[in-house]
Amino acid sequence: MRPMLGRLVHDKVALVAALYLLAVVVVALVAPLIVDASLMRSNLRLRHLPPLHVDHGWWYVLGGDALGRSMLARLVVAARTTLAISFATVALSLVIGAAIGLVAGLSNAWWSTAIMRAIDVLMSIPSLLLAMVVLFVIGASPLVVVMILTVTRIPIFARTARSQALEIRERPFVSASRVMGASSLHLLVRHMAPLALPTLFAVAALEFAQVMLAESTLTFLGIGVQPPDVTWGLMVSDGQRYLATAWWSALWPGLVIASIALAATILGNWFQVANDPVLRARSARKSRAPAVESKVASNA
Amino acid sequence: MANRLRARRTLGATLLASAVVLGFGAPALAQQNDAITVVQEQEPDTLDPCELTKKNVGMVIRENIVETVTEINQQTGKVDPRLAESWSTIDDTTWRFKLRPGVKFHDGKPLNAAAFIQAFKRMMDPNLSCSNRVLYFEGMGVDLTAVDDLTVDVKTPQPSPIMPVLMSMVGIESPATDAHALVRNPVGTGPYRLAEWASGRSITTERNPDYWGEKPQVGKVTYVFREEPAVRAAMVANGEADISPVIAPQDATNKDTDHSYLNSETVRLRFDIGKPPLDDIRVREAINYALDRQAMLGTVFSASWQPAKNMVMPTINGYNDAVPFWPYDPDKARALIAEARAAGVPVDNEILLIVNSGSPGGTEAPTVMIEMLKDAGLNVRLQILESAEFYKFFYKPFGDGQPANILFESHDNNSGDAGFTLVGKYASWGGTSKLNDAEVDSEIKRGLAATDPERSAIFRGVFEKVHDMAVDAVLYHQTTDTRIGPRITYTPTAATNQELQISQIKFK
């Protein structure tokens, strides 16, 4: 753990990304403490207040939204719900999808093909239709949001994981392991999953952003978050009407979403390099810092 | 491998480059002298004349390709002749319409009594589900007889005082029109005929040289469809279109090209009057006092909307101007709620505010309204719903066990008569009415059977009564914003919401 942290500190960009993500999580957690309830009330005089007008207080540095509420305060309050929903969705769909895909890719049994055909069928069902059916059958409970979003995201991870598994299973070490008596489960968990992870994480980081944006369409169906509760995705879609006049309404939440995807990707890329001695060596070879060289030498 | 990659890249680049070069040769801006482009919200699903009361269909064909029997004059509110020159009552239940002589359909056939009757019967065919019939002639049992070549008697089982008004909703198409299915090529009598329908892309109409009336200035019209309002506004600003009959209020920023017009729609909050706490008149009055209607204009609602007292426009027969506006009095609202609470009314029960997604004012207006109601002491929660779920709350039959709700609705009446509104909104048998009051019902029935001036007087009385009962919170008369390009002049009217008469468009 300590060497990892050391490597993180040394890689400035990745460090910034990690700190940024940490800051976002902290802000999300302490939001109720720092945002006063009055900031969430509409104040029509301040409707579409342009940014950098600090004569109304520091909270309005990012401007006011369509109801005159502080954009900054709304972003802070939205963080919690957005992160909770998106993280739960991506984590669930990653785990379930990867499990399905890896298993299907590893085995040649008839049921592995059946699973992939089922995934194909799932991909062909429009998410709107799925959402409307779930709404009708189950109703608009909060868990439904994560459920619907997860189900529509699973095929992405399943197909990716399967393609990884198809390639990895042909590698010599796999047949060698089998000869030595390794079970499929052991292969899956100890060897194949870690090898598939980098690509899966790369996809997951970007999926994070897509999920945040997709959540707002569910609001308009009456599922999940209803105003005045708010998520970043909802702020983006609310602000879209005013692109020509009050461009900041959609810009700030959009930037937040994109920046989180960026930070997650940077961290994921860093992790991939930092975790693998060979890759560390490759990228360190170009650096001029002798300290790093000696670390590599001692770990080789 | 690298070579293949390079070759692919080069090919791709070449394709892209040639596409760009070819594309620039075709300017989208060149227009013939007397041709215009109109950009609509949505492509109509059909162009059948019996659907011309549907907005998307009417915008293209109404009074352009297909003409109606009579026409409502938007300035006076009276009924003007169109395909019928004159009309009178023969007896209590029969109207006699005299058709205009010398009018021909685009396929050469003459307009006469037989053609009229056939078109009307086609509209009434239950298998076609024509919206013209469903909206205005449902269950009417109309009996038509040809008196002579140009005269038709229209007889109904009950007296129908507003038959001339209803006839403004009837389009007459050629007798050669397919009687068993909706058509995509309407053949009417209008100043324009259909030239082409490139499905999904555009509809083109051309001037009809044999038109019976005045020759219009515009020779050719191309209708294109863009659902996104910002894009429609951009197209007119960019010269790619000459007029967008509907743009969004936040895009209506150019005073030279953008005009707003009252569009005969009125919005209100409908109270679930049978369920506590909305069954208590103090609560209903409190809601009306708690809403700051002025503050919402120009902020969450368009600045050009006008506060409303009745659910119909001032030009509609039956409008009661003496009904007062509800003043904004938050203190009085709080006092009324406190009083109700003391009397045991369950004012803390949660009330849902139901809003259809895509309503004007979006999510912002309901949020603000809820804040105002909470300040008065009520417990209101927003619930956005999409169409099908919304309709369950909007229409009868209302489901069992629906929570007490306030519903934000928009109502359109441009028929010239308040009867449709009063029945739909306040009669106990009205499809979207929550009211069940015997006195209101009997007054409405009396008014429907009466003719003017008695009819108007009775209707005015009903509007006054529902105001006093605080049956709902009538909010605003809506406006539509339109953008008109520099090549043409056109004055929008309340009817521009559902028809765009090209003959009214002139070049500068």
Next chain:
Amino acid sequence: MARYVLRRALQSLYAVLMLLLIVFAMTRLTGDPTNQYLPLSASPQARADFAALHGFNDPYYVQFIRYVSDLAHGDFGQSLFKQRPAMEVALEAFPITLTLAFFTMSIALVLSIVLGSLAAMRPNGRFDRMISPLTIFTASAPTFWVALVAIFVFAMMLGWVPTSGMGTPAHWILPVCVLVLTPLGVLTQVVRSSMVSSLSAPYAKTALAKGASDARVVFVHALRNSLLPLITIAGVQATGLVNGAVVIETIFGFPGIGKVMIDSIRDRDFSLTIACILLAAVVVYAMNVAIDIMYARLDPRVQIGGEARR
């Protein structure tokens, strides 16, 4: 090979039938179109008549049997709203979507291979630090926002292209460019991360030991292996595009199948919904078969089709 294709075709047929059954049930669960089709003030009697006329009150299995027997005669039903055969409407809209998808994926694939491999050559190097954030940003930016800004800048301010519509090749530039951004961002990262990962595999070290230059190692060996996840995720992106890029189609006024499908779901126009879904599914399943065949071609070690190599 032919046996494999045939087997997959049969499996896909089975999948299509399952899809049909599922979607049929799902659409019926969303209600019926009576309230969408009839005007707001239609009477309850009119609604009842309408529902009876179109058989919406019949039990589901009766409706299903009726639908399937029509289907057996090649009749996909009538679109209630458009008053035309449902498959005719779907077939009219589909080529537009396919064309958009084709151009978008071609450009995205080519560009992402180039950008991703260049970035992987020096992980966290200058090029990587420039390209990665840019592509991630464009990939996570809301499409609606990007499209409107693009129209505003390139069509209104600069006047280089028209705002919207389909008429000429110039009309396609903005929509395709905006559509490309998300797949480009995702695929660039996929190429990059899987190439970086491949570079740690034994064959890379062997090639280095043999003295081949950096460039050859990257492009010849690692790229080949990275093509597998690339075409998988490209397939996923393409599936999304084939099902219709609704936002782009709406904003730019392209009457593609995405918009038709979404509108038909909202309207409860069941026949049209099913026709659109089936049409898109056929193309998507065919594409998945092609992708699987490409796996075997690209990486001779990969065995598809259940014949394990010992």
